Amino acid sequence: MSQKTVGELNPPGRILLGPGPATLHPRVLHALSTPLLGHLDPAFLELMDETVTLLRDTFRTENQLTIPISGTGSAGMEAAICNVVEPGDTVVVGVKGVFGQRMAEVASRYGANVVPLEGEWGRPIEPEEFERVLKGLPKVKVVAVVHAETSTGVLQPLEEIGRLARDKDALFLVDAVTSLGGVDTRVDEWGIDICYGGTQKCIGAPPGLSPLTFSRRAAGVLDSRKSKVTSWYLDLSLLQMYWGGDRVYHHTAPISMIYSLREALRIIQEEGLKERIERHRRHAVGLWAGLEAMGLKLLVPAEYRATPITTVQIPEGVDDAAVRGALLQDFGIEIGGGLGPFKGTAWRIGLMGYSSRPENIIALLNALEQLLPKQGFEVARAVGIVAAETAMSGA
Amino acid sequence: MSQKTVGELNPPGRILLGPGPATLHPRVLHALSTPLLGHLDPAFLELMDETVTLLRDTFRTENQLTIPISGTGSAGMEAAICNVVEPGDTVVVGVKGVFGQRMAEVASRYGANVVPLEGEWGRPIEPEEFERVLKGLPKVKVVAVVHAETSTGVLQPLEEIGRLARDKDALFLVDAVTSLGGVDTRVDEWGIDICYGGTQKCIGAPPGLSPLTFSRRAAGVLDSRKSKVTSWYLDLSLLQMYWGGDRVYHHTAPISMIYSLREALRIIQEEGLKERIERHRRHAVGLWAGLEAMGLKLLVPAEYRATPITTVQIPEGVDDAAVRGALLQDFGIEIGGGLGPFKGTAWRIGLMGYSSRPENIIALLNALEQLLPKQGFEVARAVGIVAAETAMSGA
Numbered sequence: 001m002s003q004k005t006v007g008e009l010n011p012p013g014r015i016l017l018g019p020g021p022a023t024l025h026p027r028v029l030h031a032l033s034t035p036l037l038g039h040l041d042p043a044f045l046e047l048m049d050e051t052v053t054l055l056r057d058t059f060r061t062e063n064q065l066t067i068p069i070s071g072t073g074s075a076g077m078e079a080a081i082c083n084v085v086e087p088g089d090t091v092v093v094g095v096k097g098v099f100g101q102r103m104a105e106v107a108s109r110y111g112a113n114v115v116p117l118e119g120e121w122g123r124p125i126e127p128e129e130f131e132r133v134l135k136g137l138p139k140v141k142v143v144a145v146v147h148a149e150t151s152t153g154v155l156q157p158l159e160e161i162g163r164l165a166r167d168k169d170a171l172f173l174v175d176a177v178t179s180l181g182g183v184d185t186r187v188d189e190w191g192i193d194i195c196y197g198g199t200q201k202c203i204g205a206p207p208g209l210s211p212l213t214f215s216r217r218a219a220g221v222l223d224s225r226k227s228k229v230t231s232w233y234l235d236l237s238l239l240q241m242y243w244g245g246d247r248v249y250h251h252t253a254p255i256s257m258i259y260s261l262r263e264a265l266r267i268i269q270e271e272g273l274k275e276r277i278e279r280h281r282r283h284a285v286g287l288w289a290g291l292e293a294m295g296l297k298l299l300v301p302a303e304y305r306a307t308p309i310t311t312v313q314i315p316e317g318v319d320d321a322a323v324r325g326a327l328l329q330d331f332g333i334e335i336g337g338g339l340g341p342f343k344g345t346a347w348r349i350g351l352m353g354y355s356s357r358p359e360n361i362i363a364l365l366n367a368l369e370q371l372l373p374k375q376g377f378e379v380a381r382a383v384g385i386v387a388a389e390t391a392m393s394g395a
Numbered sequence: 396m397s398q399k400t401v402g403e404l405n406p407p408g409r410i411l412l413g414p415g416p417a418t419l420h421p422r423v424l425h426a427l428s429t430p431l432l433g434h435l436d437p438a439f440l441e442l443m444d445e446t447v448t449l450l451r452d453t454f455r456t457e458n459q460l461t462i463p464i465s466g467t468g469s470a471g472m473e474a475a476i477c478n479v480v481e482p483g484d485t486v487v488v489g490v491k492g493v494f495g496q497r498m499a500e501v502a503s504r505y506g507a508n509v510v511p512l513e514g515e516w517g518r519p520i521e522p523e524e525f526e527r528v529l530k531g532l533p534k535v536k537v538v539a540v541v542h543a544e545t546s547t548g549v550l551q552p553l554e555e556i557g558r559l560a561r562d563k564d565a566l567f568l569v570d571a572v573t574s575l576g577g578v579d580t581r582v583d584e585w586g587i588d589i590c591y592g593g594t595q596k597c598i599g600a601p602p603g604l605s606p607l608t609f610s611r612r613a614a615g616v617l618d619s620r621k622s623k624v625t626s627w628y629l630d631l632s633l634l635q636m637y638w639g640g641d642r643v644y645h646h647t648a649p650i651s652m653i654y655s656l657r658e659a660l661r662i663i664q665e666e667g668l669k670e671r672i673e674r675h676r677r678h679a680v681g682l683w684a685g686l687e688a689m690g691l692k693l694l695v696p697a698e699y700r701a702t703p704i705t706t707v708q709i710p711e712g713v714d715d716a717a718v719r720g721a722l723l724q725d726f727g728i729e730i731g732g733g734l735g736p737f738k739g740t741a742w743r744i745g746l747m748g749y750s751s752r753p754e755n756i757i758a759l760l761n762a763l764e765q766l767l768p769k770q771g772f773e774v775a776r777a778v779g780i781v782a783a784e785t786a787m788s789g790a
Contacts, residue, residue: 006445006661009654011432021431032651033428036416037406038729050401071466074646078628106627200647208649230625232501233473251469252595254603255416256427259404266401334433
């Protein structure tokens, strides 16, 4: 037995402006501390139904098969892929960031013939690229793409790719981890067959669940599989018997996490999805104006930017770790470092869910205005703050 | 957009005496509502290290590779199996309940040649059965068994089977979902190579994580695999880079759940693991005495009973659903129904973690003393309560 005594849980206060998790609304924190119900209690089953109803609204879908997967966004990604992909199936994946790469890797592990569409990180993929590749392939099972690529800050337009996938009789699979609840994401209208999100970004709940929805067409593929899904935990044919009318026990649902998701979705309903998306946009515009007024360069051209996550080029001579360390230690603000080719050369600033608030933008810009000059990058005081405020009031 | 308004989260109060989740300690509820840190924040990495240290104590192991899997107990089961099993490997599984069946099913999905040891539910498996089967097999990769079978209430002795597995040069894999933190579980001393638990039973945290530990021998198997683990989400070679010294991002850790697990493990450390196990035993003895004094029959002979979960035969003529429904609605007490061959014929009563308290036993026995006579099963008032109190004070 270790004799080390572990102290009281007392984490420092943080303003979470990284790529997720975002800061939680007090009501979501409160929901987490609600005493448990059993996972088969009629009162809990009712909460599950309500959660699913609210999830459908957020996905803008009527899909029957809509559930939160009991794992983080990456578990949702794996569930999205492993339930429809069988060995030998062709999967075309847009890969212009870490999460596109991850989709390709997961599909490959489940035996897919993966056709990656690669290109410069920081730009979306043109529908013409999909069109050309799809033309050259005899049969495609899935066309997969990331909506808001968390590693680059690019928002990928979806409608046209959805049309191409449908013309090819392929399932259209979309990673909406960073967009769902903060960026317009229309599952039914855009012909998305499979879509998954994360809870810790624009949805405003803690990390640990992944909302997932399957169209009727995608659900039909489950029934016509030749082999069982390798992953028992993520097998939707079993999961839907618990979440659906039969209530057959599969695994013990993560009760507290469902409580928090339900509360976060209630807050979305109260705010209004449209108003929430507009809030994410307005604040992002303010952040962008502030950063650019300070002389910083954003990696993604304005027309392709995902509002929840902004990538900023680290100026020459500025020490990445020193700035992020001082932000965290001296100002209690977390931002994210770069991933892949952007490691050490970019910062990732998230404005998601409850974190997307003017005072957080002001606090961050103010901190950067103090820290960057210490690194030799001159900034006049308040120039970023004033630009952000002006942009937000006019936006 | 659905116009249905979803009301405030306000679940009815419950005393959770089913097969898990158990009622949470107020300190664990409080930990859940702690504001988030980022998953790469140095302050969070320290909490992760502390959590792992406490987990090792609870598993009674020095294993380096000890982490909580970001999913429920069934995800831990799948991680335990899929990381070491490759197609064609022989896996011998003790199957005398639902969770033994599930291990066999998961191993089979990952391509194992599964050799099930089957037999009457409600009894442990004799080591001689393992010995005989192992003798007849040329090469065995894994010998797997459930410690406390939640579907039957049987505690499976492990030491002898561990010795047999080691003699066969097979990995010894143990499901400790219902035993960990409430029943003596000695990973190192008993030669267990792979062991996983659940958080929502005797550990005293909400459902959603699965503590997992791999011996050096089991970890070595990860390095010598011929193929990648099919599940990316559960791939320990990636997970240990995040939980270990490198801190390479894999998936976003479920922060709130880790907070709650850490707090639950702190409570175990304060109580003392030995004292906690003794508390689970003492209260189980009280429950058994009370139920038997009321004339109810327990399915498992006393010497094989798992203290956290007790299976009770439903008396002839008594309506399962009516009694469980009235317990829930009129007394706020949840107990579990039977699974598999025990469906409709047995109840499962859990005394786990914070739920294992004398007042809960008294409340349940008192409720049964009122409900059973309505179903034609006569019980004198207070006979169960008095017997339970006597047994607990003497035990």
